[in-house]
Amino acid sequence: LNLDALWQELLVSGTVGAAALSALAGGVLNGLCGRRPCILLASGLFTAGAGVLAAARDKETLLVGRVVVGLGIGVASMTVPVYIAEVAPPHLRGRLVTINTLFITGGQFFASVVDGLFSYLAKDGWRYMLGLSAVPAVIQFLGFLFLPESPRWLIQKGQTQRARRILSQMRGNQAIDEEYDSIKNNIEEEEKEVGAAGPVICRMLTYPPTRRALIVGCGLQMFQQLSGINTVMYYSATILQMSGVEDDRLAIWLAALTAFINFIFTLVGVWLVERMGRRKLTLGSLTGTAVALIILASGFLLSAQVSPRITLNPPDPSHQNSTCTKYSYCNGCMLDPDCGLCYKLNKSSVIESSCIPVDKDSTMKAAWGR
Structure with a gap:
């Protein structure tokens, strides 16, 4: 498309x-x-x-x-x-x-x-x-x-007989009185707290232990997203292409390798969580993420510093995007979604290059040639 x-x-x-x-x-x-x-x-x-x-x-x-x-x-x-x-x-x-x-x-x-x-x-x-x-x-x-529906939700809605029947079926007709009573008591306690102290979020924020737990839990999720690691996962194939992988299919398979490593280390995490504890595993995971992002950022920085210089700047006869002819290096040209780099190679070195507008109907083609 x-x-x-x-x-x-x-x-x-x-x-x-x-x-x-x-x-x-x-x-x-x-x-x-x-x-x-x-x-x-x-x-x-x-x-x-x-x-x-x-x-x-x-x-x-x-x-x-x-x-x-x-x-x-x-x-x-x-x-x-x-x-x-x-x-x-x-x-x-x-x-x-x-x-x-x-x-x-x-x-x-x-x-x-x-x-x-x-x-x-x-x-x-x-x-x-x-x-x-x-x-x-x-x-x-x-x-x-x-x-079946969740027995807990059914008890919350007053459908106690149906909840008891479903709970019995899920537990293989074993004695479920203790579990049923535990669920019911927890719900009753929650309803008393809601009726007495207002919305759940207000109680969580005013009660110090739950407030601290909420800050830690939400903070971990927030910083995980702000680290940008999901962006790396979403755009892994594109990042690989930017690094020099020219074959689209190879980039997709290498992205699959990234997903496989993610899966394997999820298995490792499941195995380690009961052996190392949550805190140590979280710190180790965050450290690994930080190191990986630093390496990736360093790669982009080095790539920008050795970006090939644009040697040809012919005038744009179509005047579709005059900014393309103003770039001096490949890196700036390629970061502009409306521009593309046409170049000539001598073995692995770029010897001639121009930054020109791309065709709006086909981003794989130039808007004009030379």
Whole structure:
């Protein structure tokens, strides 16, 4: 579809932005509709978004599909961990919530492999890459048709008999009185606190222990995002191409390798968390992220310092973008989404180069030649 840098960024950030908004709404939907309907809704959004993406004929439709998928991501992110925590046996609860993260990174790796396989279809390969995401969404939708609602949510809504029946079925008809009473007592305590002290967020901010926990938890998430590591993951193939990987397919497979390493170290994290503790593992992970980003930034800095000089500056007869002829080095030219570098090589050295506007109808072609 000849996407320039601006549209690539819109397609990536559109999904993330939609996920952020739907995650905010996900908490309300969870309380009103229940966990199961929300997961079914997310699966439906994933399927619809994949269909729109696969059938897209223009970049605007592609953006709509990405936004729809983002809405599904937000709802699922808010609902799935809650559902797992509420239906899992108490002794497996923490482990199953952690495994959810493991399967997310595993899914990212599998998706990268699928991308690599379809990268050999030059014309419509991207449609298969995006459209096939409907398959796991449909499987999840069909699977959840046979799964029960969260017993905790049912008790909150006063459906105690149904909650007891579902809890008994999930525990294999074992004695569930103790677990049922524990859930009910916790809910009653929460309702008393809400009625006496106002909104939950106000109580959390005014009670020092929960305020400190909230600051630490939200702070970790905030600084993880601000570090930019997700940007590196999203644009890993593009970064590899910027580093000199000319083959698009090779860049995609190397991005799959990045996703595989992410998956492997998630496994390592699951194994280490009970042996090293949360704090040491978090500090080690943040240190590794910082070192990786410093190396990446150093690479970009060195690349900019040895950027080939532009040797030819012919006048722009079309006057489409006069700024392109003002760049003196390759680095500045390539950072402008409206410009491209035409060059002549002598072995591995650039001996002649010009910065000229790109064709608006095809970003792979120049707007004019010489």
